[in-house]
Amino acid sequence: MMSPTHTATGVVLATPLLAVAPEFAAVGALAGIAGGIFPDLDLFVGEHRKTLHFPVYYWLFALPATLLAALSPSAATVAFALFSLSAAVHSVVDWFGAGPEPRPWAEPSDQAVFLHPRGQWLVPKRWVRYDGAPEDLVLTGLLSVPGLLYFGGSVRTLTVAGLVVGVVYTAVRKRVPDYVDI
Numbered sequence: 001m002m003s004p005t006h007t008a009t010g011v012v013l014a015t016p017l018l019a020v021a022p023e024f025a026a027v028g029a030l031a032g033i034a035g036g037i038f039p040d041l042d043l044f045v046g047e048h049r050k051t052l053h054f055p056v057y058y059w060l061f062a063l064p065a066t067l068l069a070a071l072s073p074s075a076a077t078v079a080f081a082l083f084s085l086s087a088a089v090h091s092v093v094d095w096f097g098a099g100p101e102p103r104p105w106a107e108p109s110d111q112a113v114f115l116h117p118r119g120q121w122l123v124p125k126r127w128v129r130y131d132g133a134p135e136d137l138v139l140t141g142l143l144s145v146p147g148l149l150y151f152g153g154s155v156r157t158l159t160v161a162g163l164v165v166g167v168v169y170t171a172v173r174k175r176v177p178d179y180v181d182i
């Protein structure tokens with residue numbers, strides 16, 4: 001899935017805070033956005049979908065961090081919980097798309113995301129055929145609803161920015177491999 005889908009998911013994960021701890025909702029949403037981006041930094045360092053994607057291990061942080069945030073809510077505990085939850089969800093959700101190959105629609109790979117405890121790659125589900133596919137943009141749009149309606153300030157601004165990036169990326173996606181050597 002493309003980055004705007006993951007960042008919008010981070011905001012969705014923070015949305016329940018509006019009901020239970022509204023004073024930490026914005027910081028939680030911003031941490032969720034950061035956690036949605038973080039795993040894909042392995043595009044630049046190490047091996048993409050392996051070095052910073054942990055479909056299992058992030059949960060070892062995310063679940064205790066969520067418990068800690070519930071028991072002792074503060075900006076720091078909520079931010080760490082949302083960051084790690086969002087990174088964990090990102091790493092699992094990539095399994096439901098295609099692999100990291102440049103042209104998933106033409107030359108599909110069988111490597112979606114690396115499952116470290118088993119030392120092997122998960123095979124892509126392709127429920128979303130490739131990152132930047134029209135259905136990926138639909139997902140971004142749906143997941144952006146809480147960020148647009150229930151949040152203000154920088155969360156709403158970043159949600160709008162994510163939507164713009166998503167629309168542009170979807171529009172040019174199939175031409176990207178012609179210009180970028182990835």
Ligand SMILES: [Zn+2]
Pocket residue numbers: 039040049053090094
């Ligand atoms: Zn990813």
